Amino acid sequence: MKLGLIGTGRIGAFHAETLKTVPGVQGIVVADADTARARQLADKLGVTAAAGIEDLYADGVDGVVITAATSAHATLIHQALDHGVPIFCEKPVALDVPGTLSVVERAAHSPAPVQIGFQRRFDAGYNATRDALRAGELGWLHTLRACTSDQTPPPAAYIPTSGGLFRDCSIHDFDILRWLTGREVVSVFAQGANRGEPFFADGDDVDTCAALLRFDDDTLATVTATRYNGAGHDVRLEACGSKGARFVGLDDRAPMPTAEARLSWQQSTPYATFMERFHDAYVTELTAFTEVVAGRAANPCPVSDALEALYIAEACERSRRTGAPVAIADVRA
Numbered sequence: 001m002k003l004g005l006i007g008t009g010r011i012g013a014f015h016a017e018t019l020k021t022v023p024g025v026q027g028i029v030v031a032d033a034d035t036a037r038a039r040q041l042a043d044k045l046g047v048t049a050a051a052g053i054e055d056l057y058a059d060g061v062d063g064v065v066i067t068a069a070t071s072a073h074a075t076l077i078h079q080a081l082d083h084g085v086p087i088f089c090e091k092p093v094a095l096d097v098p099g100t101l102s103v104v105e106r107a108a109h110s111p112a113p114v115q116i117g118f119q120r121r122f123d124a125g126y127n128a129t130r131d132a133l134r135a136g137e138l139g140w141l142h143t144l145r146a147c148t149s150d151q152t153p154p155p156a157a158y159i160p161t162s163g164g165l166f167r168d169c170s171i172h173d174f175d176i177l178r179w180l181t182g183r184e185v186v187s188v189f190a191q192g193a194n195r196g197e198p199f200f201a202d203g204d205d206v207d208t209c210a211a212l213l214r215f216d217d218d219t220l221a222t223v224t225a226t227r228y229n230g231a232g233h234d235v236r237l238e239a240c241g242s243k244g245a246r247f248v249g250l251d252d253r254a255p256m257p258t259a260e261a262r263l264s265w266q267q268s269t270p271y272a273t274f275m276e277r278f279h280d281a282y283v284t285e286l287t288a289f290t291e292v293v294a295g296r297a298a299n300p301c302p303v304s305d306a307l308e309a310l311y312i313a314e315a316c317e318r319s320r321r322t323g324a325p326v327a328i329a330d331v332r333a
């Protein structure tokens with residue numbers, strides 16, 4: 001199959017490189033608003049560069065991978081739906097609820113699937129924990145503790161385009177907690193802080209956040225995120241139940257050096273980036289997309305799920321600004 005890829009920045013370049021290794025992908029056509037950047041990546045990987053987005057479709061692609069800046073996602077998804085091709089789009093779908101809803105409503109009446117890039121759904125540790133929970137090995141959950149910590153902040157220019165820490169980073173945790181538990185969040189209480197560089201506050205954002213989530217079965221979860229985790233890129237989850245518990249992301253590269261004298265495994269180089277931490281999950285995720293394009297698999301991450309995760313992010317953003325708990329029902333209204 002031939003795939004288009006729109007947006008050749010940080011994750012676009014990484015996904016294009018991965019797609020080159022996925023069986024069944026015979027051709028890749030890349031495009032970017034910055035045509036020189038698209039050309040540069042195409043030359044590096046030995047793939048085709050399109051002069052513009054419409055040229056990419058004119059090339060006859062079987063599916064499209066959207067890795068452009070978040071603010072462009074909704075428009076690019078609508079354009080891909082016009083062409084009727086299966087779509088993979090990075091999270092989040094849009095910076096706001098109306099933009100996301102417009103895609104959800106359109107996708108519901110379109111034969112072309114829209115898969116959203118929540119790669120943790122393809123990570124072995126999250127899958128093993130979900131399986132253990134479904135098999136009853138954890139009993140009923142009382143507490144979930146999730147964290148997403150970047151080692152260093154992204155470029156300052158990225159912050160105003162990101163949607164803020166809850167929509168940009170914690171949204172991965174909101175999605176995986178729903179996916180893992182099969183339950184819905186009913187209310188949140190969130191706080192944010194800025195102890196790093198001033199461009200976060202200047203961009204009306206925070207560099208660190210913490211949220212307390214209540215699920216509809218009374219499971220409680222904490223979700224934290226920061227842009228300043230010097231120890232490394234740290235994405236982990238603790239799932240604690242009445243019968244047992246699981247720890248996701250506590251492997252030999254977890255950037256959490258022990259303070260205890262006894263440790264039964266050797267700690268090695270900590271993960272520095274999301275590309276290192278989730279390399280295998282990204283490969284599995286994009287391979288799954290090619291199965292969707294080929295019509296051999298159902299969409300593993302529909303856009304309607306991304307809307308639910310966004311509602312939680314919206315509620316957290318509202319809570320950290322007002323200092324009060326927020327019900328998800330109030331955000332939906």
Ligand SMILES: NC(=O)c1ccc[n+]([C@@H]2O[C@H](COP(=O)([O-])OP(=O)(O)OC[C@H]3O[C@@H](n4cnc5c(N)ncnc54)[C@H](O)[C@@H]3O)[C@@H](O)[C@H]2O)c1
Pocket residue numbers: 006007008009010011012031032033034037067068069070072090091092117118119158168274
């Ligand atoms: N799933 C993950 O783990 C993960 C990780 C990083 C980024 N992301 C998401 O990927 C997206 C891109 O992030 P990034 O870090 O690669 O950003 P980036 O700034 O490095 O790259 C964005 C690219 O999009 C291009 N672009 C902007 N508007 C465009 C348009 N209308 N048409 C075509 N190209 C356009 C820019 O020129 C740039 O090359 C964001 O939505 C981000 O949230 C997801």
